Amino acid sequence: MRHDDGRLLVERAVATLRDGGCTRIWVVLGAEAARVRDEAQLGDVQLLDNPTWKSGMGSSLRVGLAALADSDAQAVAVLLVDTPGIGPEAVSRLLAAAPAGTGALLTATYKGKRGHPVILGRDHWPGVTTLATADVGARAYLVAHADQVQGVPCEDIADDTDLDVPPEE
Numbered sequence: 001m002r003h004d005d006g007r008l009l010v011e012r013a014v015a016t017l018r019d020g021g022c023t024r025i026w027v028v029l030g031a032e033a034a035r036v037r038d039e040a041q042l043g044d045v046q047l048l049d050n051p052t053w054k055s056g057m058g059s060s061l062r063v064g065l066a067a068l069a070d071s072d073a074q075a076v077a078v079l080l081v082d083t084p085g086i087g088p089e090a091v092s093r094l095l096a097a098a099p100a101g102t103g104a105l106l107t108a109t110y111k112g113k114r115g116h117p118v119i120l121g122r123d124h125w126p127g128v129t130t131l132a133t134a135d136v137g138a139r140a141y142l143v144a145h146a147d148q149v150q151g152v153p154c155e156d157i158a159d160d161t162d163l164d165v166p167p168e169e
Contacts, residue, residue, distance in 0.1 A: 009163075013081040014042050020091025020117075022077055026067055028060040029053075058132035065125045065132075075104045075121040078138065083116055085159030094119050097152045105145065108154040114142060115160035 007015075010027060017025050025045040029036055030053025037047065050063045061078065068076055075098060077091060090108050094117055098104040104121035107114040118138055120128055124145070131140040142149050154160075 008036070008040050009081040009084060010036050010040050011042060012084055013079055014045055016086060016088050017077060017079055017091055018043075019088035020077075021088075021095045022091065024071075024073070026064055028064045030060060056133070056135035057137045058134050061132045061137050062129050065120075065129050069125070073122065074100075074102045075119055076125075078118045078120060079116055080162065082163040083160055084163070085161050086116060086154075087158060090154040090158040091117050093154060093157065094152050097150065104150075105142070105148050106150045106152055107142065108158065108160065109151040110153075110155045110158075110160050112151075114139075114149070114151065115154070118142075 010032075014025055014027065025042075026048055027036070027042065027045050028048045028050050030050045033049055036042075046067070048063055048067050050060045052059045057080070064078075065076070077094065079086065079091070086108070094106050094108060098106055098119050098121075102122035103124075104119050105124055106119040108117055109115065120138060124141065127145070128138045128141045131144070132138060133140075
């Protein structure tokens, strides 16, 4: 799917992360894997295949975290490609608010409601992996550890509307 600016959503998401301050980027591919590999201009990102993408975004999160397990990454910023209203400013704001080390657990908030991007410190990856199922992603883990989650207000600089979710009435 393309954004209004003509770029594929995955290209826009990668640019958002890069321009927001992320130095290494991994993209988990699912339904459109062949198209992304053929058409997307992503630079030096690591492409990961999720053969069980139909089971939901939880499986994509697990694939991404598993790939990072052998890296020296202390934390990961998670951004969905179908939230094009989130720009680099939101990523930058979360990165600036994240504590150093492996214990970071932050979410952008929009009028008090948790959204993306999300920053998960390495200490949290095993728990997130265990609870990431279906289309829940990290939500169950964040709810279970609500007292540790730092919310970072981003409604003044981003719109977290998910293109896959019908608007609330």
